[in-house]
Amino acid sequence: xxxxxxxxxxxxxxxxxxxxxxxxxxxxxxxxxxxxxxxxxxxxxxxxxxxxxxxxxxxxxxxxxxxxxxxxxxxxxxxxxxxxxxxxxxxxxxxxxxxxxxxxx
Numbered sequence: 001x002x003x004x005x006x007x008x009x010x011x012x013x014x015x016x017x018x019x020x021x022x023x024x025x026x027x028x029x030x031x032x033x034x035x036x037x038x039x040x041x042x043x044x045x046x047x048x049x050x051x052x053x054x055x056x057x058x059x060x061x062x063x064x065x066x067x068x069x070x071x072x073x074x075x076x077x078x079x080x081x082x083x084x085x086x087x088x089x090x091x092x093x094x095x096x097x098x099x100x101x102x103x104x105x
Contacts, residue, residue, distance in 0.1 A: 005081050009064025011089045012057040013096035020047040020054065026073040033068050047073060053100065064097060 005011075022045040027034045037056050039048040048055040056068045066072055079085055 006063045006065055008090070009053075009057060009059075009097045009100075010094050011076070011079055011086070012054040012064060012066070013052055013093055013100070014049060014054075015052055017041070017049055018044065018046045019049055020073055020075045022046055022073050026075075029071045030068060030073075031071060033071065037068060051100075052096065059100060059104065062101060 017039065018041055022030075022034075022038050027038060027045060030037060033056075037048055038045050054066075056066055056072070058065045058067050066076070079089075
């Protein structure tokens with residue numbers, strides 16, 4: 001388990017377009033970033049995904065940083081490092097951040 005989420009970023013990756021639900025409160029909290037970061041599918045809203053990762057994710061060197069961390073959706077706030085959900089993310093898609101790093105070279 002990474003000591004720091006910025007060394008991992010696994011939870012920010014998905015092949016699903018409707019991945020992180022964005023509520024009305026989340027949208028309001030995202031402020032100016034909401035329009036460029038959120039995708040609407042009918043009446044539902046989700047964080048926009050680009051190339052299999054959240055559009056808010058920035059990769060700097062070997063660190064995975066959320067560009068909207070302070071205003072991130074409640075779904076992201078609820079996922080705690082070292083939790084069972086975190087372990088599930090690592091188990092099912094732990095190779096995706098490494099693939100993203102290799103693709104940047």
